[in-house]
Amino acid sequence: MTEQTPETGPVVQLRLVVEADDYEQAVTFYRDVLGLREQEAFEAEGEGAKVTILHAGYATVEIANPAQRRMIDELEVGHPTTPRLRVAFEVLDAEERTQRLVDAGASLVAPPTETPWQSLNSRLDAPGGLHITLFQEHLSREERAQLEGFGTGDD
Template sequence: MPVRQLRLVVTADDYDAAVRFYRDVLGMAEREAVQPPRGRVMILDAGAATLELAEPATAAYIDEVEVGRRVSGHIRVAFEVDDVRGDTEALREAGGEVLAEPRRTPFNSTNARVEGPAGLQLTLFEMN
């Protein structure tokens, strides 16, 4: 049973703000927009998808490295970007709450943590 696509579905109370944040600021291209009988749905292209599974102790360690304390729930989304510093600032200007400024990590990357619309925690990372 091969999986063909990973699709993360996020329910956003402020749909328009979420579209602006993820599509217009973060730069995720619109693949499809649908208007079912109630509400709206937009599918954004996030590039290649992977599913990262971590034990609770590992998740706590990653939070400590990126933010300095335990802050994430059981789901956090990580986006590889080309300019973690510039993208973090752009997301801040778009209303994202920056939980941790970009910092070098033991994972050979520079990571930042932002809380976006719908309470979704994002790690932005740039490989060094």
């Protein structure tokens, strides 16, 4: 059983559940190509029901107002594109990982693009109907906090 810590607060895990019509393709894409580590997998005997839980590292929930979503779309893609839900994965090499995902069947929406906040971001439509961003940070969280317009609600 996972317990609350000062770092997690009362919520200790975020789990995004994606229903994928082509389950095997989606598992291969997210586990083997994107590189999420398989944590658990279950299959209901005789039911045909399957689930694979993939470890995605540190999770955050990003809440954006419509103006922020439009601004990010304009910077990363050049036009409005994002549905109400977009999943973003921080990777170590956005260019290489973007190409691997395209080679595995993702549709490229926008190639890796340098953002004003010093990250390299790409957009893709991926299995399971997810619109995703891959991003590679070039600055630490502390360095970004020094940029104009960055900080926290506490600042």
